[in-house]
Amino acid sequence: MYIEEEGFSSIYIKLCKYLLENGELVSPRHMPTTEIRGVTLKILNPRTRILNKNVRNVSLSFAIGEWLWCMSGSNDLNVIQYYAPSYNKYSDDGAKLNGAYGPRIKSNIKKIINLLEEDKNTRRAVIPIYDKKDVGLDSNDIPCTLELQFMIRDNKLDMFTNMRSNDLYLGLPYDVFNFTMWQEYIVSLLNINIGTYTHHVNSMHFYEKDRQKIVKASEVENPEENIMAEMPKENIEYQINRLIKMEEKLRKNLEIYDENQDDYFQFLINELIKYNRKKYA
Numbered sequence: 001m002y003i004e005e006e007g008f009s010s011i012y013i014k015l016c017k018y019l020l021e022n023g024e025l026v027s028p029r030h031m032p033t034t035e036i037r038g039v040t041l042k043i044l045n046p047r048t049r050i051l052n053k054n055v056r057n058v059s060l061s062f063a064i065g066e067w068l069w070c071m072s073g074s075n076d077l078n079v080i081q082y083y084a085p086s087y088n089k090y091s092d093d094g095a096k097l098n099g100a101y102g103p104r105i106k107s108n109i110k111k112i113i114n115l116l117e118e119d120k121n122t123r124r125a126v127i128p129i130y131d132k133k134d135v136g137l138d139s140n141d142i143p144c145t146l147e148l149q150f151m152i153r154d155n156k157l158d159m160f161t162n163m164r165s166n167d168l169y170l171g172l173p174y175d176v177f178n179f180t181m182w183q184e185y186i187v188s189l190l191n192i193n194i195g196t197y198t199h200h201v202n203s204m205h206f207y208e209k210d211r212q213k214i215v216k217a218s219e220v221e222n223p224e225e226n227i228m229a230e231m232p233k234e235n236i237e238y239q240i241n242r243l244i245k246m247e248e249k250l251r252k253n254l255e256i257y258d259e260n261q262d263d264y265f266q267f268l269i270n271e272l273i274k275y276n277r278k279k280y281a
Contacts, residue, residue: 002040007048007225016218035205046180046197052223061275063177073106090141099141125150156195159183166201169210188236250276
């Protein structure tokens with residue numbers, strides 16, 4: 001099954017409709033789900049990564065917080081639990097998350113950049129996420145993502161994500177946000193243009209408890225796409241590291257002072273500030 005659209009919201013609606021009409025009932029780990037197998041989504045403009053709120057009202061603070069958690073290379077439970085307290089059920093030891101993407105991606109970014117700089121036509125810029133140690137592992141958190149691949153074509157960076165499993169309601173909106181932010185980060189490091197984003201899933205599904213939410217999303221017509229601004233290319237690593245430090249201070253309920261924040265990153269930090277005020281109100 002293949003869907004290609006300019007924006008993510010349009011793709012999401014079509015996917016909801018298709019899954020409702022063609023999905024099969026399966027119950028992995030005794031949890032009833034509706035599933036289709038072998039789904040490929042191609043977003044022509046990855047900056048439409050934030051779903052229209054009428055389609056799915058995502059928590060932007062969680063999306064940003066999760067991305068920064070990954071960008072920092074962390075697998076600490078307490079960081080992501082600040083945004084999503086339920087994450088403790090995925091930890092095996094109450095402190096770390098086995099399947100956290102950050103450590104698996106961050107350690108390979110420089111290698112990927114080197115490959116892409118040395119050969120702009122390379123097909124080897126692949127970051128494996130699912131590791132041989134995950135095979136048969138008794139863990140509450142096995143990575144859903146298998147690998148990420150990056151290709152430069154026509155001086156644009158295309159990204160391809162391959163997933164073993166994806167929850168249409170809970171997972172997909174945040175995975176697309178997270179991975180396309182990584183895509184644009186690498187675009188900034190390479191100083192080229194952003195291309196397309198392709199998301200392939202072997203088991204696309206929703207849990208039966210979320211069925212009515214999927215029905216509601218499927219009924220939205222002609223959604224307006226939310227298009228994020230272009231990520232700055234100047235001093236990108238410095239900007240990201242500063243943002244990570246500001247997020248940490250907010251999470252610890254410490255004051256932040258920064259009068260020279262770029263507008264793009266100010267938008268991100270403002271969302272975290274709003275969440276912080278609600279959290280500590």
